[in-house]
Amino acid sequence: METRKIGVTVNGQRREAEVETRFTLADFLRQQLGLTGTHLGCEHGVCGACTVLLDGYSVRSCLMLAVQANEHEITTVEGIAPSKTELHLLQEAFRDNHGLQCGFCTPGILTTLIEFLRENPDPTEAEVRIAISGNLCRCTGYQGIVAAALDAAKRMQGEKRG
Amino acid sequence: MKPPPFHYHDPETVAEAVALLGCLENPKLLAGGQSLMPMLNMRYVLPDHVIDLNRVKALSYLRESGGALEIGAMTRQRDIEFSDLVRNRCPLMHEAILQVGHRQTRNRGTLGGSLCQLDPAAELVTVAAALDATVTLTGPKGRRELSFAGFPAGYMTPALEPDEMLTGARFPLWAKGHGHAFVEFSRRHGDFAVVSAAALLEVGASGKITRASVTIGGATPAPIRAREAERALVGNAASSTLFRDACESCGKIEAVGDVHAPASYRRHLAGVLARRALEKAHARIEGRK
Numbered sequence: 493m494e495t496r497k498i499g500v501t502v503n504g505q506r507r508e509a510e511v512e513t514r515f516t517l518a519d520f521l522r523q524q525l526g527l528t529g530t531h532l533g534c535e536h537g538v539c540g541a542c543t544v545l546l547d548g549y550s551v552r553s554c555l556m557l558a559v560q561a562n563e564h565e566i567t568t569v570e571g572i573a574p575s576k577t578e579l580h581l582l583q584e585a586f587r588d589n590h591g592l593q594c595g596f597c598t599p600g601i602l603t604t605l606i607e608f609l610r611e612n613p614d615p616t617e618a619e620v621r622i623a624i625s626g627n628l629c630r631c632t633g634y635q636g637i638v639a640a641a642l643d644a645a646k647r648m649q650g651e652k653r654g
Numbered sequence: 655m656k657p658p659p660f661h662y663h664d665p666e667t668v669a670e671a672v673a674l675l676g677c678l679e680n681p682k683l684l685a686g687g688q689s690l691m692p693m694l695n696m697r698y699v700l701p702d703h704v705i706d707l708n709r710v711k712a713l714s715y716l717r718e719s720g721g722a723l724e725i726g727a728m729t730r731q732r733d734i735e736f737s738d739l740v741r742n743r744c745p746l747m748h749e750a751i752l753q754v755g756h757r758q759t760r761n762r763g764t765l766g767g768s769l770c771q772l773d774p775a776a777e778l779v780t781v782a783a784a785l786d787a788t789v790t791l792t793g794p795k796g797r798r799e800l801s802f803a804g805f806p807a808g809y810m811t812p813a814l815e816p817d818e819m820l821t822g823a824r825f826p827l828w829a830k831g832h833g834h835a836f837v838e839f840s841r842r843h844g845d846f847a848v849v850s851a852a853a854l855l856e857v858g859a860s861g862k863i864t865r866a867s868v869t870i871g872g873a874t875p876a877p878i879r880a881r882e883a884e885r886a887l888v889g890n891a892a893s894s895t896l897f898r899d900a901c902e903s904c905g906k907i908e909a910v911g912d913v914h915a916p917a918s919y920r921r922h923l924a925g926v927l928a929r930r931a932l933e934k935a936h937a938r939i940e941g942r943k
Binding site: 493494496513514516519535536537540543546549550551552554555556557559560604607608622623625626 | 656657658659660661662664687688691692694695696704706708732755756757758759761762842843844
């Protein structure tokens, strides 16, 4: 089986590994690095559960090869909280607004919203709905997720001002 | 892991990529991966070699040159979406790209990947037909230009030689202030269109239409220009009656039926969406009386 040596910065930490060239980024994160916070739903780019940030931009990790991440920076859901004991403001807003039930889609939605709220810090409800249109949630009916995203936007702007 | 085993190549230049394409058995080019990766994961395609173009930096550009927009094959859909040049000078493409997949897929997906995948319902394919784009194909003997009208050789099959690759496309720009609209019907936001329509209009000082482009995507094996409708529009004063009459021919095209919609429904949508696109395009003409 063909393999390659890659070096990737994952959640701020430099990781070097030998990967099979056909390995997807999602399987590399989960199986080789043990970062199982990135969930795999459909594995063909429809559900959005496996979304991670590649150099700050949201991508579906099932639609990228691990070798393509060589010399790039990856942020997974494990890397968005400021410390082991604190949540990110976006995560707090999700908890407070019932933005999740089973939690399967949550990692993909959080990473997507981190990018979205950085680019659009004061979004409308319609813009939030379009931003998460590539993430399927079968529990919440999206109401709580949208409320959480709008609440998070307020909290994050407040933090910037404060 | 889901993809079948293959040998991986990541050239840095077009020349290297073309050389690999010419000498390897059963190769596949990997652009943004938003169509090829699902097909690999599901093992619909079984290439012996994958040639990854993501390190070919020279294929990522977006510029205005000689009255046209020139876009490199590996330019990300995201870069098109956030380009002021595209928004100001080619608003049809801007409106269309917002309906291409989702934020996460546009961050990876490329112009060249979409054009070569050639899905008849893909927004960028329909835009290329609407704007009379020209594609640049590069092979071992050099480059050749091909009018986009001649690019589809059949359903989802580009007219590329086995050792050729698409390296860029040129989209002629319309006069400033022209009317434009891209409308589509899909079951969910970001899905491929069941049917889409693109319209471009220019109106002279007398109020008569001087130039028109009407394109239907998703209804036929490749997007088609509604030439009969275009002929019916040019030379006449714009009005709702004119648009309705002109679009009657769109409702009679040889549409295809599939699991998403029967042919009769696609024909119906083609007529309705073409009319809506024209109404919207007309309302957007700058300086309209």
